[in-house]
Amino acid sequence: MTEIATPAPVRIDSPAKRIAKQFVEDPIAVIGLILFVLIALIAIAAPWIAPQNPYDLMQLSIMDGGLPPGETSFATGQTFWLGTDQQGRDMLSGIMYGLRISLMVAVVSLTLAITIGTIVGVAAAYFGGRFDSIVMRIVDLQLSFPAILIALILLALLGRGVDKVILALVIVQWAYYARTVRSSAMVETRKDYIDAARCLGLSNRRIMFRHLLPNCVPPLIVVATVQIAQAIALEATLSFLGVGVPITEPSLGLLIANGYDYLLSGRYWVSVFPGIALVVTIIAINVVGDRLRDVLNPRLQT
Amino acid sequence: MKAFGLPLIAGVMAAGLAPAAAQNLSIGLKSEATSMDPQFHQLSTNIQVSKNIFEALTTQDALQMVTPGLAESWEAVDDTTWRFKLRQGVKFHDGSDFTARDVIYSFCRVPLVENSPSAYTIFTGGIADMAAEDDHTLTITTTATNPLLPVDLWSLAILSANALGADDQVTYGPDGTCEGMGDVPQAPAFNDPAVAVGTGPYILDRYNRGSEVVVTRFDGYWGGTPQWEQVTMRPITSDGPRVAALLAGDVDMIESPPIQDIPRIEQDGFTIVDALSNRVIYLHMLQQEDAPGIGGTDGENPLLDARVRQAISMSINREAITERIMGGYAQAAGELLPPPMFGTSERPVEAYDPERARELLAEAGYPDGFSITLGTPNDRYINDEQVAQAVAQMLAQIGISVSVDASTASQFFSRRNALEFPVYLAGWGASSGDMSSPLKSLVATYDETLGMGPTNAGRYSNPEMDELLMTAMATIDDEARDQMLQDAQTLVLDDYGIIPLHYEQTVWAMKPDLTYEPRVDQYTLAAEVKSAAE
Numbered sequence: 001m002t003e004i005a006t007p008a009p010v011r012i013d014s015p016a017k018r019i020a021k022q023f024v025e026d027p028i029a030v031i032g033l034i035l036f037v038l039i040a041l042i043a044i045a046a047p048w049i050a051p052q053n054p055y056d057l058m059q060l061s062i063m064d065g066g067l068p069p070g071e072t073s074f075a076t077g078q079t080f081w082l083g084t085d086q087q088g089r090d091m092l093s094g095i096m097y098g099l100r101i102s103l104m105v106a107v108v109s110l111t112l113a114i115t116i117g118t119i120v121g122v123a124a125a126y127f128g129g130r131f132d133s134i135v136m137r138i139v140d141l142q143l144s145f146p147a148i149l150i151a152l153i154l155l156a157l158l159g160r161g162v163d164k165v166i167l168a169l170v171i172v173q174w175a176y177y178a179r180t181v182r183s184s185a186m187v188e189t190r191k192d193y194i195d196a197a198r199c200l201g202l203s204n205r206r207i208m209f210r211h212l213l214p215n216c217v218p219p220l221i222v223v224a225t226v227q228i229a230q231a232i233a234l235e236a237t238l239s240f241l242g243v244g245v246p247i248t249e250p251s252l253g254l255l256i257a258n259g260y261d262y263l264l265s266g267r268y269w270v271s272v273f274p275g276i277a278l279v280v281t282i283i284a285i286n287v288v289g290d291r292l293r294d295v296l297n298p299r300l301q302t
Numbered sequence: 303m304k305a306f307g308l309p310l311i312a313g314v315m316a317a318g319l320a321p322a323a324a325q326n327l328s329i330g331l332k333s334e335a336t337s338m339d340p341q342f343h344q345l346s347t348n349i350q351v352s353k354n355i356f357e358a359l360t361t362q363d364a365l366q367m368v369t370p371g372l373a374e375s376w377e378a379v380d381d382t383t384w385r386f387k388l389r390q391g392v393k394f395h396d397g398s399d400f401t402a403r404d405v406i407y408s409f410c411r412v413p414l415v416e417n418s419p420s421a422y423t424i425f426t427g428g429i430a431d432m433a434a435e436d437d438h439t440l441t442i443t444t445t446a447t448n449p450l451l452p453v454d455l456w457s458l459a460i461l462s463a464n465a466l467g468a469d470d471q472v473t474y475g476p477d478g479t480c481e482g483m484g485d486v487p488q489a490p491a492f493n494d495p496a497v498a499v500g501t502g503p504y505i506l507d508r509y510n511r512g513s514e515v516v517v518t519r520f521d522g523y524w525g526g527t528p529q530w531e532q533v534t535m536r537p538i539t540s541d542g543p544r545v546a547a548l549l550a551g552d553v554d555m556i557e558s559p560p561i562q563d564i565p566r567i568e569q570d571g572f573t574i575v576d577a578l579s580n581r582v583i584y585l586h587m588l589q590q591e592d593a594p595g596i597g598g599t600d601g602e603n604p605l606l607d608a609r610v611r612q613a614i615s616m617s618i619n620r621e622a623i624t625e626r627i628m629g630g631y632a633q634a635a636g637e638l639l640p641p642p643m644f645g646t647s648e649r650p651v652e653a654y655d656p657e658r659a660r661e662l663l664a665e666a667g668y669p670d671g672f673s674i675t676l677g678t679p680n681d682r683y684i685n686d687e688q689v690a691q692a693v694a695q696m697l698a699q700i701g702i703s704v705s706v707d708a709s710t711a712s713q714f715f716s717r718r719n720a721l722e723f724p725v726y727l728a729g730w731g732a733s734s735g736d737m738s739s740p741l742k743s744l745v746a747t748y749d750e751t752l753g754m755g756p757t758n759a760g761r762y763s764n765p766e767m768d769e770l771l772m773t774a775m776a777t778i779d780d781e782a783r784d785q786m787l788q789d790a791q792t793l794v795l796d797d798y799g800i801i802p803l804h805y806e807q808t809v810w811a812m813k814p815d816l817t818y819e820p821r822v823d824q825y826t827l828a829a830e831v832k833s834a835a836e
Contacts (some may be wrong), residue, residue, distance in 0.1 A: 056698075057694055057695045057698035057703075057704070058698045058699065060695050061695070062622055062623070062626045062627060062692045062695060063622060063626065065626045065627070066626070086626070086627065086688055087688070087691050087692065087695065088695075160707075160708075160709075242680060242708075242710075246705065246706070246707075247680075247687060247691060247706055247708050248691060248694065248705065248706050261541075261560060261562055262562050264542060264545060264546075264560075264562075264563050264566060265562040265563050265565060265566050266566065267562070
C-alpha cells in the first residue's frame with residue numbers, strides 16, 4: 001500500500017518470494033529445513049529403503065532380540081547397524097517406520113484440526129454475537145485443561161490405534177487454531193474491504209473464505225509449525241505411556257518406551273536412538289517454525 | 303515432607319544403635335499390604351507380611367509342603383472329622399497362652415470380617431463344627447470330605463482371643479453363628495499393635511500406610527530367638543527405584559527385580575536367588591461357536607477344532623521365549639503346575655514343530671491360516687506383553703496373523719471375563735500347591751452356582767474331566783487323588799483345551815551377607831531371611 005505512494009520505481013517481490021528470501025538469511029533455519037525435508041523423505045520412503053519391515057511379524061525373530069549395534073542376524077545374516085530390540089526388530093528400520101507413523105499422525109491430525117479450527121474461528125469472528133461467545137467459551141474451557149490430560153482420557157475411552165490417536169489429537173488441537181484464526185479474523189472483519197464486499201452483496205461464505213481467510217493465514221502458519229512439533233511430541237508421549245499406537249506397530253514414542261526398561265541393564269540403543277530421532281525431528285521443525293514466525297510477523301522486522 | 307523425614311529418622315536411629323545395626327533388616331517389596339488384619343484380604347502382599355506376626359495351625363515350607371505349625375500333629379478320624387494336637391507352651395506377643403479357644407475364636411471371626419475384598423470364608427465355609435477336647439486338643443468336622451483341610455488351614459491366621467476381647471467361653475457355629483465372641487474388632491483396628499497380637503516370630507511395631515511396616519523381635523517365640531532385632535518392609539512399587547534402592551544400600555533385599563537388570567545387580571556383587579514358582583503362564587482359547595476377533599474363516603471358529611489348537615501349541619518355541627524374553631528366568635511348561643508338585647505327571651514340553659503345525663492347519667481346512675486377536679495384560683506377569691508379541695511372531699510363521707491387544711491388568715481382566723478375546727495370555731498360581739487348583743479354575747466346565755471354572759474364559763468343557771476332578775476333590779487318599787488329578791490333566795492337555803507356555807521364576811536380590819530360601823509360592827517372608835554367616 002505504501003509502495004503506491006513511492007515516487008521511484010521499486011521492484012516488488014511476490015510475498016512467497018519475499019518470505020523465502022528472508023528465510024534463507026538465517027543459516028540455522030536452513031539447516032533445520034534441510035533436516036526436516038530429509039526426515040520427511042526417509043519417513044515417506046521407509047518401505048523401500050528400510051532393511052526390514054518391522055511391522056511384519058514374519059520378518060522378525062526373537063532369536064535376534066537384544067543385539068547391540070553392528071551385530072548380524074542369526075536368521076538372515078543382515079547387519080543391524082543400530083542393534084535390535086527385545087523382539088528382534090531392527091532399530092534402524094524401526095526408527096524409519098516409527099518416523100513414518102509419527103509424522104503421518106502429526107500431519108493428518110494437523111490438517112484436520114486446522115480445517116475444523118479455521119472454519120469455526122472464521123465463522124465465530126464473522127458472525128460474532130452469541131455464536132461467537134458459545135464457541136469461544138468451549139475453546140476457553142478446552143484450553144484450560146492440559147492437552148495430555150484430555151488425550152489420555154479420550155484414549156482410555158477409545159482404546160489403542162492409529163486412527164484413535166489421530167482423533168484424540170484433532171480434538172485436542174482444533175481449539176488452538178480456532179482461537180488464532182478468530183483473533184486475526186476479528187481484526188480483518190472491521191476493515192473496509194469486508195464492508196465493501198458486503199455492499200457488493202457477496203454471500204457470507206464467499207466473503208469468509210475468499211476474502212477474510214487469506215488474510216488470516218500468516219499467524220496460522222506460525223501456530224501450525226509450533227503445533228506440528230507439539231503433535232509429534234504428544235503422540236510420542238501417549239505411545240510412551242502405552243495408550244497410543246498398537247504394540248506391534250511402534251511409533252518413536254513406543255520404541256522409546258520399549259527400551260526404557262533396558263536402560264539400567266546397559267542396552268541403551270533400544271531407547272536412545274529413537275529418542276535422538278525424535279529430538280532431531282522436533283528441533284528441526286521448531287527451528288523452521290521460529291524462523292517463519294520472525295519472517296511472517298511484521299512487528300519483529302526492523 | 304513426610305517422605306523426606308522418615309528415612310532421616312531411620313538413619314538417625316541406625317546410627318544411634320551402631321553395634322546393633324547389623325541386626326536390622328530392611329526389605330523392598332513390590333507392592334504394599336492393604337491391611338494388617340490377617341483375615342481381611344486374601345492377597346499375597348498381605349499374607350507375606352502377616353506371616354511374620356501371625357501363625358496358623360499348619361505351615362507350608364518353601365516347596366509348599368504342609369508341615370506342622372501351631373498344631374503339632376493331626377489325623378483324619380473319619381472322612382469328615384479331623385483331630386489336631388496343639389503345640390504346648392506357645393505364647394502370644396502379649397504373654398498369654400495359646401489354647402484351643404484362640405483357634406475357635408479365630409475361625410469364628412472370619413465370617414464376621416466386614417467389606418473383605420477377597421474373603422477367607424472360602425476356607426471356613428466347609429467347617430461344620432469345632433470342639434475343644436481340652437486346651438490343646440481340637441476336633442474339626444467338615445461338611446463334606448475335604449482332603450485339603452491341612453492345606454487350607456495354613457491360610458487361617460490364629461489371633462489372640464484375649465487381645466480381641468472374646469468371652470471366656472467361645473462356642474463354634476458355622477457361618478458367623480458363634481457365641482461368646484464379644485465385640486469383634488474390624489480390620490482398621492489391627493493398625494494398633496495392641497490388637498495385632500499373634501504368636502509369630504515378630505511383633506508389629508508400626509504400620510505406616512504408603513511408607514513402611516516395621517516389626518521387632520519377639521523374644522518369647524516358641525521356635526527359638528528370631529534372627530533380626532527389627533525388620534522394615536518398604537513398598538517400592540516401581541521396578542527402577544526398587545533396584546536403585548538395593549544398589550544404593552537403602553534396603554538389604556528386594557523382591558522381583560526386573561529380569562533385564564539381574565546381570566547388572568549380580569555384577570555389583572549382590573546375591574540373586576530364584577525359584578520356580580507355582581505360576582504357569584498359559585494361552586487360553588475361546589471354544590464356543592460365537593467368538594469375536596477372528597477373521598478369514600467365514601464366521602467359523604477354528605479354535606473348536608483340536609487340530610488347530612494343537613497347531614498353535616506346536617508353533618510356539620517355548621525355549622526361545624524362556625531364553626530370549628525371560629532371560630533364562632522361566633522354565634518351559636508342559637503342564638499346568640511345575641513337577642514334582644502334587645498331581646503333576648512329568649508330561650514333556652510340547653516340541654517346537656512349525657512344519658507339523660502348518661500341516662495340521664491345512665488338515666483342519668485352514669491352509670492359508672486366519673487372523674486372530676491375542677489379548678494380554680501389560681503389567682501383570684513378568685514381561686507379559688513381550689511374551690505375547692513373541693507368540694504373535696511365532697504364529698505368524700505358520701500363517702496365523704495375530705494382532706496383540708495389550709491393556710493394563712484391570713482392563714484386561716474385565717474384558718477377558720466378558721469373553722472379548724478369542725485367545726488370551728494369562729497366568730495362574732496354584733495357592734494350594736496342587737493340581738486341583740488350576741484344573742478347577744481354568745478348565746472345569748464354567749458353572750457359577752457350583753463355583754467351577756471361574757477363570758475358564760475359554761469356556762473349555764469336558765464332562766469326563768469334570769467328573770474325574772470332582773471325584774478327586776472328594777478323595778482323602780493322597781495316592782489315589784494324585785493319580786486322578788494326573789489323569790484329569792492329561793485329558794485336558796491331550797485335547798489342547800489350554801496351552802501351557804512357561805512357569806515363572808521368582809527372583810530375589812540381596813546383599814551378599816544374606817541368604818533366602820526361595821519360595822514356590824512367591825512370598826517374601828522376612829522371618830525366613832537369614833544371615834549368610836550362619
